[in-house]
Amino acid sequence: MGGKRQKIPNMVFGTSAGGEAADHVLEGTEPRMTETDPESLAGTGRWMEEVLDKENLKVALKRVIKNGGAPGIDGMTTEELPEFLKANWQRIRSQLLEGSYKPKPVRRVEIPKPGSEKKRKLGIPSCLDRFIQQALQQILQKHWDGTFSNHSYGFRPQKSQHQAIAKAQEYITQGYRYVVDFDLASFFDRINHDVLMGLVTKRVKDRRVIKLIRAFLNAGVMENGLVKPTEEGAPQGGPLSPILSNLMLNELDKELERREHKFVRYADDSNVYVRSKRAGERVMASVTKFLEKKLRLQVNKEKSAVARPWERKFLGFSFTNNKAPKRRIAPTALEQVKQRIREITSRKRGNTLQQVIQELHTYLTGWVGYFGYCQTPSTLEHLEKWIRRKLRCMIWKRWKNGKTRYRELRKLGIKKTQAAEGAGDGKHGPWHMSRTPPLNSALSKGYFESLGLPRLCCRSAA
Numbered sequence: 001m002g003g004k005r006q007k008i009p010n011m012v013f014g015t016s017a018g019g020e021a022a023d024h025v026l027e028g029t030e031p032r033m034t035e036t037d038p039e040s041l042a043g044t045g046r047w048m049e050e051v052l053d054k055e056n057l058k059v060a061l062k063r064v065i066k067n068g069g070a071p072g073i074d075g076m077t078t079e080e081l082p083e084f085l086k087a088n089w090q091r092i093r094s095q096l097l098e099g100s101y102k103p104k105p106v107r108r109v110e111i112p113k114p115g116s117e118k119k120r121k122l123g124i125p126s127c128l129d130r131f132i133q134q135a136l137q138q139i140l141q142k143h144w145d146g147t148f149s150n151h152s153y154g155f156r157p158q159k160s161q162h163q164a165i166a167k168a169q170e171y172i173t174q175g176y177r178y179v180v181d182f183d184l185a186s187f188f189d190r191i192n193h194d195v196l197m198g199l200v201t202k203r204v205k206d207r208r209v210i211k212l213i214r215a216f217l218n219a220g221v222m223e224n225g226l227v228k229p230t231e232e233g234a235p236q237g238g239p240l241s242p243i244l245s246n247l248m249l250n251e252l253d254k255e256l257e258r259r260e261h262k263f264v265r266y267a268d269d270s271n272v273y274v275r276s277k278r279a280g281e282r283v284m285a286s287v288t289k290f291l292e293k294k295l296r297l298q299v300n301k302e303k304s305a306v307a308r309p310w311e312r313k314f315l316g317f318s319f320t321n322n323k324a325p326k327r328r329i330a331p332t333a334l335e336q337v338k339q340r341i342r343e344i345t346s347r348k349r350g351n352t353l354q355q356v357i358q359e360l361h362t363y364l365t366g367w368v369g370y371f372g373y374c375q376t377p378s379t380l381e382h383l384e385k386w387i388r389r390k391l392r393c394m395i396w397k398r399w400k401n402g403k404t405r406y407r408e409l410r411k412l413g414i415k416k417t418q419a420a421e422g423a424g425d426g427k428h429g430p431w432h433m434s435r436t437p438p439l440n441s442a443l444s445k446g447y448f449e450s451l452g453l454p455r456l457c458c459r460s461a462a
Helices: 047-051 054-067 081-098 127-147 161-173 193-203 207-217 240-258 277-293 331-344 353-371 377-399 402-411 416-423 437-442 445-451
Strands: 106-112 119-124 178-183 221-223 226-228 262-266 269-274 305-307 317-319 327-329
Touching (some): 047 081, 047 127, 047 207, 054 081, 054 127, 081 207, 127 207, 161 262, 161 269, 178 277, 193 207, 193 240, 207 240, 240 269, 240 277, 269 277, 353 377, 353 445, 377 437, 402 437, 416 437
Antiparallel strands (some): 106 119, 262 269
């Protein structure tokens, strides 16, 4: 969308082209019911009418447009969605009220999994289905969120990853210095539909909403041009999956609360904190049994463990083993940021220095906004130095020969003797040269900051 805010046409959920009131829900009235119309399907709840409320739809459409994203199997973009709705909304709305709406299969894509050679599978719904899911998610969130555990921090209003990390740190400080770290194998892909729908049915009385949720779960997946049925899972990529995953794992939260455990959960990352390894092993065995028998989820025994918190990572962070533990960036997260910087500064890409700095600025600003929450500023200082060294190395390679290197060093204010000494060094490679006095003086911290390279350690938490 090129950064421009797209205005939603007033007619999308308003009146028809003929000028007559077309959206009765928006006007506070309901269409005339037939013998098979939704009155009999609503049961004792009328949640579908809440989903189709004008203000709810407006918020959903704005969020879908703002989030953007790739098209689904029909190729429609979020920019095209408002006009499509303007022309087709009354038909779609009638199908939703009647309980006859059929979602399209999601488009399967695979993206790299950080720190792993494996791929993460995403299911991209059509823009229309994304919009309907968003409108439905907002109503489910309104009704359900207040019933979820306070130990759950993922995909919830006024909850964050940083809050989850701080709670884990609090438990460790209190003396719970062993963590039972559960890894659920391909959680989103293996959610059991029958178990999930059983939980939905307990909370929702409007059968149209129940039927719509089931329809989204069973919509199928298009992969390599073929549509495959979906008999389990809630594919990541749509607005509905997070709220349904929280509903499913709320059963785990309630069980852990019943046992009075100290725990934190963010989405499918669950950590229980205990005082001894023996206690942790008992928790691991009993909770694994609960997950596999009650919720029919599979625990990845190779990745799950009972260990010291500083030996594990949680949401990209770990902790020091001090009596008052500090938050630190997990080693794997540090390696991931370094790998991304290696890619951005690669000479093969052919970008100008300014383009490289701009890309680093965008990436590092977001990165430090999250990982700046660490309490070990020396880590950020070392990373800053490493980034500058990578840039010097990249620039030295681009200067190629002694004549060019001498000229560029002189342009940057280096004296003739130092410039000649640096440019004439043919024994050492770029990585060694990146820390020599001529390059450190010419391509200084201030020089890179003047080009827009962001600082990291000045934003670190106390």
